[in-house]
Amino acid sequence: MPASTNGSTHVTDLATDYLDIDSLLTEQELDLRTQVRRFVDDRIRPNINSWYEDAVFPQDLVKEMGSLGLLGMHLSGYDCGGRSAVEYGIAAMELEAGDSGIRTFVSVQGSLAMSAISKFGSEQHKQQWLPGMAAGELIGCFGLTEPTAGSDPAGMVTRAVRGKLGWVLNGAKRWIGLASIADVAIIWAKTDGGIRGFVVPTDTPGFSAVPISQKMSMRASIQCDITLENVQLPESAVLPGVVGLRGPFSCLNEARYGIMWGAMGAARDAYQSVLAYTHERIQFGKPIASFQLTQQKLVDMVLEIQKGTLVALQTGRLKDAGRLRPEQISFGKLNNVRQAIEICRSARTILGGNGITLEYSPLRHANNLESVRTYEGTDEVHTLIMGRAITGIPSFS
Template structure:
């Protein structure tokens, strides 16, 4: 007879191939060696001290742009990438954000939309971690409404000149290239902007209480001049940046379940060992009810992520399907973390355990790359045929 496994109650591992399990194990081992022993300290300090060294380790393992093909990139499956995202975020959401911004935003934008010259210039080095990218879409006054961005790009001879600012940009303080979306006379266009270009600057955003391990920047562009080849020739309008967001949101569907898994397993272990009133707190009905509900939502979310991954590999995903996953899984992951915190009680707010760190991080994941309300409206429009965005 099958044996019930408390950490895999639906036997989801049976749905994975040996290669997929190996990918997951490799990522988990790398994080256990290079990140896990330090991540709580980095969170408390407000950042990893040497982020480019982390990118080198990520590159060695083939995590950067791992689902993209060509340009010496691994070309692995969407499920492989999803499993990696789950492991990265089980460690810390900021760590997953570093990889996601590099591979699913900056690299994907260049891979999908840039000229061949720019692809050859940037993608091989970004895949190894030698070069780092960031993605400039959000602005100080324009988050959920990127079509109203104020950053501009104007032609000047054969060059383009960019002016404006971008906000909440992960990897921005140490990136080598910034993908910048700007208003032009031809509509919104994308540009691959070397960060050493005169007029480009990045300022670290301080006083964050979430995603503290990863660096977040405000980018300022003052007369930044780039050649015509830096402009993405094949796309204009919001189609370009939104296609990148859809790609990155898919990784969040998996990643959020990694944070939820870490919190659930911490609470489960704590409930088995913490003694109150002469017995483990896991022996009380209220604690068991919490654990049962968390297990339900965690493994339903993992099933959803796996289904979307298999479908992405087979036929692709609609924007609405990705919104379905992002909305459900991040919201449920945050609830799992909050419930785990109650089981740990006072210990739940200590960085000796990962739960409060995951809770704080997921408050950002809940709203970046589409707030709850935006994903509800995406699904609402798809269900009713009515546009309620404005």
């Protein structure tokens, strides 16, 4: 688009896609992006400030996202979308341009809870839960992290022991997304035979979930403490397809993959909001877009957004080709979230004092990304995963 002098339209084609990354996407991928972007523009942007300020998760959007095919969209069968990894990534990017909390819902529902059932569940599990979850009629959560076991899930203390009729679960989980509104929870617990996953309907006696309040991040989202007190489950509740941490790690890698795309969506939204602002804000008799230091900040944002998007796209192509290694997912999660936070913080400085209000998105995105930076593996964890991949020497223990 040619340059213009009309405020926020004063951008060039290089301002929106400097390296013409769109040319690397298929028509189907671009059509999906248009569809999700329209949903974000119509349903999320007009409301996100009030949701964030009031700490409200917009549960009425769940069935809408189901009808758009966004829930479990990368899974096949059982009314799931069967979309490619790249398509799922594009959807994650657009949703997080709206807010990290909305993209996190899609991730918890599809990449964690639904993936666990799809990958490791019985046929009964799949038929009972997946179609309803894909439609947004049922909500799932994924219970791995504990109050004393975050980056070290092997240190979990939740246990499942055999009882008269099946299994009995006792323990606690923390920072579990959606748990208070979920219909089903995938709970990981130690057993005498190793770590196993259990499909736990949340109305089972002894299961309780309490939202964590007073958050400074992810306010338009739900994270909970779960308590499990003598939760009685039938033998059929166990996920039969996996034993050990390979199970939850496989699901976490699905979520980490979506995060690398989503973080670039948040960064892009912060950049675009301040790019418009720099043409509208007049100081010393001219728009601040004409200042050298402002242009330097904008250029640095463009560099990292374009590089991060290419990282996500290449990772997605590898995933679709069946060639992606978990260590390569760590590259994208570590780089893209770290850079997205810096972009959002830099964008806030361009806004000056106005940037601390909800009128502008960068600080909201930056606050949300502090949570994204922590969950599904901290910077330190992904650094050590990459270090092991590079040197061949594990440093975790």
